[in-house]
Amino acid sequence: MALFIAIMAGIVLLLAIFKLVLNLQEGEGWRIPTGLAVIAVLIMGLSIWKLPFWSGHDQTSNSVSSQSSTSAKTSAKDFSANFSDQKDSVFDGGKADRAKAEQTLKVQQMSKQLRETYADLGQVTYTATTKTWTLTITDKDFNKAVTYLSQNPGEGQKIKWPSFVTNMTKTSQSIQKNVGSGYTWQIKSSAASDSIILRLKDGKVTQNLAK
Numbered sequence: 001m002a003l004f005i006a007i008m009a010g011i012v013l014l015l016a017i018f019k020l021v022l023n024l025q026e027g028e029g030w031r032i033p034t035g036l037a038v039i040a041v042l043i044m045g046l047s048i049w050k051l052p053f054w055s056g057h058d059q060t061s062n063s064v065s066s067q068s069s070t071s072a073k074t075s076a077k078d079f080s081a082n083f084s085d086q087k088d089s090v091f092d093g094g095k096a097d098r099a100k101a102e103q104t105l106k107v108q109q110m111s112k113q114l115r116e117t118y119a120d121l122g123q124v125t126y127t128a129t130t131k132t133w134t135l136t137i138t139d140k141d142f143n144k145a146v147t148y149l150s151q152n153p154g155e156g157q158k159i160k161w162p163s164f165v166t167n168m169t170k171t172s173q174s175i176q177k178n179v180g181s182g183y184t185w186q187i188k189s190s191a192a193s194d195s196i197i198l199r200l201k202d203g204k205v206t207q208n209l210a211k
Contacts, residue, residue: 106179114171132184133175143191149210150192156210165198165205172200 107126114124114133122138137143145159156162172185184206186199192209199207 103180110175110179117171130184131182132186135185135187137187137189137191137197143189146189146191146197146209149197153210161210165208165210168198168200169203169205173203176202 107128111124111126111133114135118124118135120139121142122136125134125136126132127134137146145161149156149159149161168185168187175183175185181202184199184201186207187197188195189197194209196207197209198205
């Protein structure tokens with residue numbers, strides 16, 4: 001329909017121009033042919049603008065613009081998600097390293113405290129692979145008592161062995177409270193056939209010379 005109107009407007013425009021030329025040659029009025037020509041041009045221009053070509057062009061432009069906008073939003077969203085994942089990964093890694101450093105410091109502080117506390121009895125060492133502190137008895141009197149207990153397992157009361165076990169249990173509980181679970185506290189003596197005379201973990205006795 002728009003094409004038909006455009007063609008008719010074109011014909012009217014040609015007739016109006018032809019009439020305008022004749023009127024000018026004959027000295028007649030020129031306003032009517034000029035007005036018709038202007039109207040014809042306007043109608044023809046409007047009809048051409050409504051042709052499917054121009055309408056499709058606008059739709060295509062809008063579609064491309066919409067797709068570009070959607071693509072940009074999707075890309076921004078993906079970038080934001082990736083950045084968030086990387087940020088969380090970095091922060092999580094930092095938290096893990098910080099927690100590891102804090103745990104190492106706790107172990108070092110406990111090692112220092114144990115060495116100072118039991119310096120009169122013997123030497124305290126720490127084995128990281130087994131998470132174990134070992135008190136190796138060097139006190140001669142204590143080793144004599146261990147020798148006696150080894151030979152007389154039922155005579156622990158005479159050398160106050162239960163009291164010693166109670167004190168070592170409290171030490172194991174202190175380790176669990178201040179450092180964490182899963183750490184072993186054991187006492188060694190060369191006076192016993194089995195050098196480990198007492199072993200505790202998380203406040204519980206797992207090995208005892210006086211059975």
